[in-house]
Amino acid sequence: MIIDKKSIEQHNDKALKIHQKKYDNLSSILAEEGKNVSKILTDIAAFQVAIPSWALGTGGTRFGRFPGGGEPSTLEQKIEDVGLLHALNGSSGAISLHIPWDIPTDANKIKSLAASFGLKFDAVNSNTFQDQKDQKHSYKFGSLSNTDRATRKQAIDHNIEVIKHGVNVGSKSLTVWLADGSSFPGQQHFRRAFERTLESLQEIYAALPSDWSIFTEHKAYEPAFYSSVVSDWGSSLLFAQKLGTKASCLVDLGHHLPNANIEQIVSRLMMEGKLGGFHFNDSKYSDDDLTVGSIKPYQLFLIFNELVDGMTSSEVKNPDLGWMIDASHNIKDPLEDLLQSVDAIMLAYAQALIIDRKALELAQTNNDVVTAQEILQNAYRTDVRPLLAEARKIAGVAIDPLAFYRENKVRQQLVKERGEKTLATGL
Numbered sequence: 549m550i551i552d553k554k555s556i557e558q559h560n561d562k563a564l565k566i567h568q569k570k571y572d573n574l575s576s577i578l579a580e581e582g583k584n585v586s587k588i589l590t591d592i593a594a595f596q597v598a599i600p601s602w603a604l605g606t607g608g609t610r611f612g613r614f615p616g617g618g619e620p621s622t623l624e625q626k627i628e629d630v631g632l633l634h635a636l637n638g639s640s641g642a643i644s645l646h647i648p649w650d651i652p653t654d655a656n657k658i659k660s661l662a663a664s665f666g667l668k669f670d671a672v673n674s675n676t677f678q679d680q681k682d683q684k685h686s687y688k689f690g691s692l693s694n695t696d697r698a699t700r701k702q703a704i705d706h707n708i709e710v711i712k713h714g715v716n717v718g719s720k721s722l723t724v725w726l727a728d729g730s731s732f733p734g735q736q737h738f739r740r741a742f743e744r745t746l747e748s749l750q751e752i753y754a755a756l757p758s759d760w761s762i763f764t765e766h767k768a769y770e771p772a773f774y775s776s777v778v779s780d781w782g783s784s785l786l787f788a789q790k791l792g793t794k795a796s797c798l799v800d801l802g803h804h805l806p807n808a809n810i811e812q813i814v815s816r817l818m819m820e821g822k823l824g825g826f827h828f829n830d831s832k833y834s835d836d837d838l839t840v841g842s843i844k845p846y847q848l849f850l851i852f853n854e855l856v857d858g859m860t861s862s863e864v865k866n867p868d869l870g871w872m873i874d875a876s877h878n879i880k881d882p883l884e885d886l887l888q889s890v891d892a893i894m895l896a897y898a899q900a901l902i903i904d905r906k907a908l909e910l911a912q913t914n915n916d917v918v919t920a921q922e923i924l925q926n927a928y929r930t931d932v933r934p935l936l937a938e939a940r941k942i943a944g945v946a947i948d949p950l951a952f953y954r955e956n957k958v959r960q961q962l963v964k965e966r967g968e969k970t971l972a973t974g975l
């Protein structure tokens with residue numbers, strides 16, 4: 549479905565009076581504090597978060613799946629859904645494809661459909677964590693790390709195939725997440741598994757077009773419950789360093805051991821110019837795929853503090869980052885959840901933008917612990933929602949995207965268009 553401009557204008561007219569009060573109040577305080585409010589608004593407007601093609605339908609757990617109706621059953625409909633999100637929040641201007649779940653068979657058609665919604669194609673994602681129908685060799689005991697050369701070759705060829713699909717739609721990067729590892733001590737030789745994986749990645753790397761990047765994504769455990777081949781940021785960095793300049797690390801918020809200091813990991817990787825991208829989600833226990841910012845919003849803010857520090861410091865030479873959501877929703881309307889997720893990301897980003905960095909550096913130099921903490925927490929406790937709403941107002945999208953979605957009964961319309969029983973491909 550297409551969101552018509554008129555209904556957005558009507559929504560904004562209604563929301564404008566209260567918004568203006570809040571925005572005038574906040575912007576005058578920020579200006580008084582010496583912040584460049586118009587620069588902050590420009591930065592917010594430019595920030596785009598890619599939506600993964602697998603997050604547009606309700607996901608499942610191994611216990612059950614509860615589809616909500618009106619789900620996109622084709623890639624075209626998935627692109628329409630991302631277009632819908634982007635029309636509402638102005639911050640979801642890219643889609644990240646998963647192969648083979650969403651193969652763009654007619655790439656030109658898919659490309660122009662995406663362009664009609666103002667969408668680009670972000671990283672393409674390969675899948676060697678499950679066996680596909682008619683697949684010759686099984687990944688039960690690993691893909692790129694498998695002891696059997698023919699199985700590794702099959703996984704390498706798949707990744708090269710994914711790159712080709714990406715090239716066809718104008719994508720510029722490949723994300724490789726591996727389920728490879730072992731579930732029992734002794735099952736796998738750590739060093740040899742690493743070396744086989746590196747060799748496989750080198751073959752994939754050699755197939756990358758010159759302007760492409762490859763991201764290695766680490767995960768502490770699951771589905772391998774004893775060891776993962778790319779288990780942590782150290783292993784991921786080793787792969788990226790050994791592969792070369794086109795390789796960098798992707799940090800997925802749900803892929804760490806409990807209480808890991810993810811903001812420090814971000815800082816280290818950026819220091820080495822090796823942070824390539826981000827997968828946002830949130831978790832309470834492990835890789836829970838929950839809505840961004842729903843459990844640990846302060847951690848998200850601290851991560852953005854490091855990201856903004858790294859992106860704005862002349863000392864740090866890190867490539868431009870790919871921002872993606874990686875989540876799968878079992879009980880919420882996926883589109884509502886994605887609106888919430890993007891909003892949480894933008895909030896943390898905006899909060900990080902208003903941090904007084906000079907004062908923070910001075911406090912750090914003087915070992916003034918209390919002031920340093922106050923500076924961060926002042927930014928975190930500032931309600932920056934009016935900044936996001938103002939950026940959306942200027943962009944001509946909805947001041948309150950979620951309220952618009954509900955008021956205009958978007959899901960009900962999608963159910964009417966697509967039916968009650970549609971099922972999206974994905975997890």
Ligand SMILES: [Mn+2]
Binds near residue numbers: 800
């Ligand atoms: Mn991920």
